[in-house]
Structure formats: C-alpha cells, structure tokens
Amino acid sequence: MAKLVLLHKADSIYEDEPDVVYDFPRAYLKAVEEAVGDWIVYYEPIKAGPRGYFAVAKIERVIPKPGVEGRFLAMIEPGSFLPFDREVPRLVEGRPMEASLTEPDGTPKKGGAVQLAVRRLPEADFARIVDFGLPQELERIEATRYDPHPAELAEGAERFERPVLERLTRRPYRDVAFRRKVRAAYGYRCAMSGLMLRNGGGRPEVQAAHIRPVESQGSDSVRNGLALSGTLHWMFDRGLISVADDCETILVSHNKVPGDVVGRLLAPDGKLVSPEDARNAPHPENLRWHRENVFGRAMPDDPAPWG
Structure with a gap:
C-alpha cells in the first residue's frame, strides 16, 4: 500500500466526486492500485482555486471506467472521506508541505512532480498535512469554543494525543x-x-x-x-x-x-x-x-x- 496526493479540479473533464470516486487516466493506474486500502489527500491546484490540501479519504478498489477507454475509477471507501477543518496551504513559511516538491535549499520546485495529478506521499508528509488540517485537539477546540471552562468535555476530548489514523476513523x-x-x-x-x-x-x-x-x-x-x-x-x-x-x-x-x-x-x-x-x-x-x-x-x- 502507499499514500497519495490526488489532484482535484471541480471543472475538470474528469468526473470526480471526492467522497465517492476519483476519475483518472491510465498513466496513473499503477500508483493508484498501490494505494488500494490506504489513505489519500485531495489537493486543489493553484489554477483551480485557493484551497490547497482540503480532504482525506481511503481508496477501496480500482475499476475501469465503464464506456471510456483508458480511464479508471478509484472507488472511495464509504465513510472514509473527511474534509479538513482548516484547508492546508501549499506552502508553510515558504516551504512546500511535500518533500518531493522541495528543492535541497527548501524552496519550491518548478515543473516535474509539481504538475502530476497523482503523487506518492511519504508517511511523514501525510501525517504533517493531516495534523495541520485536522488538529489533534479539535474536540477540545470545539468544546471550549464558546466556554473556556466547560463543565464537561465531550467524551474522550481530553485525550486528544491520538495517532493520525485513529483520529481519521x-x-x-x-x-x-x-x-x-x-x-x-x-x-x-x-x-x-x-x-x-x-x-x-x-x-x-x-x-x-x-x-x-x-x-x-x-x-x-x-x-x-x-x-x-x-x-x-x-x-x-x-x-x-x-x-x-x-x-x-x-x-x-x-x-x-x-x-x-x-x-x-x-x-x-x-x-x-x-x-x-x-x-x-x-x-x-x-x-x-x-x-x-x-x-x-x-x-x-x-x-x-x-x-
């Protein structure tokens, strides 16, 4: 298995529904098949909007797209899609969130991997993006949003130091x-x-x-x-x-x-x-x-x- 970044544009020719299905060409088939059973992060490219990384989901299976030669569908595992509480910027303090998009001096790369619609995502980068978009302490943030000292926090809200995958499920x-x-x-x-x-x-x-x-x-x-x-x-x-x-x-x-x-x-x-x-x-x-x-x-x- 392997984690991925999947590029998504709302007005694309590809018929994506991020919480249901991801439509992609044959060029990315091997990479997406490797991600079956694992998590992906959705990314909005600069020309499509300001969101950057905006959600996570899990790929359940990959099938050929009916009636369309050379296209495939990554079916999203029901119940796995989750939008980020705060959208994750492409750059933080001038550095990309993905190591593969970063030059040795920390500056963003141009061209190449930046333009790929499907990118492999190391575990450390995945955890970093999710931690930014879905903070560990989100339950406490919500419980204390209008009352700094609530009588009771939601069950488990005080135990927010949880591994990324446990949080997502x-x-x-x-x-x-x-x-x-x-x-x-x-x-x-x-x-x-x-x-x-x-x-x-x-x-x-x-x-x-x-x-x-x-x-x-x-x-x-x-x-x-x-x-x-x-x-x-x-x-x-x-x-x-x-x-x-x-x-x-x-x-x-x-x-x-x-x-x-x-x-x-x-x-x-x-x-x-x-x-x-x-x-x-x-x-x-x-x-x-x-x-x-x-x-x-x-x-x-x-x-x-x-x-």
Whole structure:
C-alpha cells in the first residue's frame, strides 16, 4: 500500500466526486492500485482555486471506467472521506508541505512532480498535512469554543494525543469535524428556516444533519450535510421533511405535520438556504436518497417536539 496526493479540479473533464470516486487516466493506474486500502489527500491546484490540501479519504478498489477507454475509477471507501477543518496551504513559511516538491535549499520546485495529478506521499508528509488540517485537539477546540471552562468535555476530548489514523476513523472526532464544517458552510444559519440563532453565550443553536446517514454509507462531506435547527433536524431524520429534485424546494409530509407548524418553522418561500460557497451545496444524489428512503415513512413512537 502507499499514500497519495490526488489532484482535484471541480471543472475538470474528469468526473470526480471526492467522497465517492476519483476519475483518472491510465498513466496513473499503477500508483493508484498501490494505494488500494490506504489513505489519500485531495489537493486543489493553484489554477483551480485557493484551497490547497482540503480532504482525506481511503481508496477501496480500482475499476475501469465503464464506456471510456483508458480511464479508471478509484472507488472511495464509504465513510472514509473527511474534509479538513482548516484547508492546508501549499506552502508553510515558504516551504512546500511535500518533500518531493522541495528543492535541497527548501524552496519550491518548478515543473516535474509539481504538475502530476497523482503523487506518492511519504508517511511523514501525510501525517504533517493531516495534523495541520485536522488538529489533534479539535474536540477540545470545539468544546471550549464558546466556554473556556466547560463543565464537561465531550467524551474522550481530553485525550486528544491520538495517532493520525485513529483520529481519521474515530466517530466522535469525525462528528466534531463534520459539525464544524457544515455549520460554517451555512454561516451558522438554518438551511430550512433561514434563522441564525445563538444562545446567551454566543453558541450557535444550529446543528449539522447528515442527509444520507453514516450507517447507510453516507459520507462526512459537507455536500452530505445540512445546517438545521434542532426541531427541523428531528423532522428531517424522521422523514417529515425533505428536499425536492430541484435541490431547493422543501418538501413537507402534510398529513403528519400540522400546517401551523410549517408556517412557524420553515422559510416563507419554502426554499432551502444556499451555503455561502456553491461547492458545498447538497449533492443531488444525497437528496434523492433521502427522498426515496426516508421521506414520508411512518412516524416514530417518540413524541413530536411541537407537542
């Protein structure tokens, strides 16, 4: 196995969905096959945007791309994709994050490996990039964000000295990372009510909902998330509300949700609030999955929050 850096451009001819599949030409087949079962880091080139290194994922298998000669698909292991809490710059104090892109005097190389869409990544470079993008102390950072001395930290938050791979696979850590990215993507505003509520201490009341749950092979991509108030999160998870195939019209199970509740909780125009960066908009396939598998199902036994 081998770790890799995979170049990703949103407007490329290659049909990538970073949390699902990576599309690449035959020239990189050997390198990608060596990475099956191991972790990769996604990288946005300078001409495509400012993000630098922006996420990690794990390659599950490689298959030929159906109907396209000379192209292959690296299938991403479900549940492995995780965006960085803070995007990692290409250079730190003038030095590249990757040893292979660094001249002996520490300056950046030009051409050659810099232009490769797939690059092998030494373990030390991988750990350095992940430590920068997903800090070991992320749970503590979040727990003390609005209260420097919380009565209780999230379970395990005080034990943040964890190996990189343990961090990437530990559900409580991933939940914190997902929540921070989704809420920030929507400016801490509920995507269905349009409201931005904060408690007395300044803590945002909005939550992060998975559109397709992790236990149903949903990812921790921001595109599989919605920032929702507590009540709307409850309704969304129980299939009382969803989003239409236009990716913006809010659907309501009217035979289960009183009309006055709809009027109080949802935005007047019945439309989903868009995230600040269009690249973070909910993926149509995730919304389709929710409509087909969750929306309109039988009401659970637990009482509705509106009484």
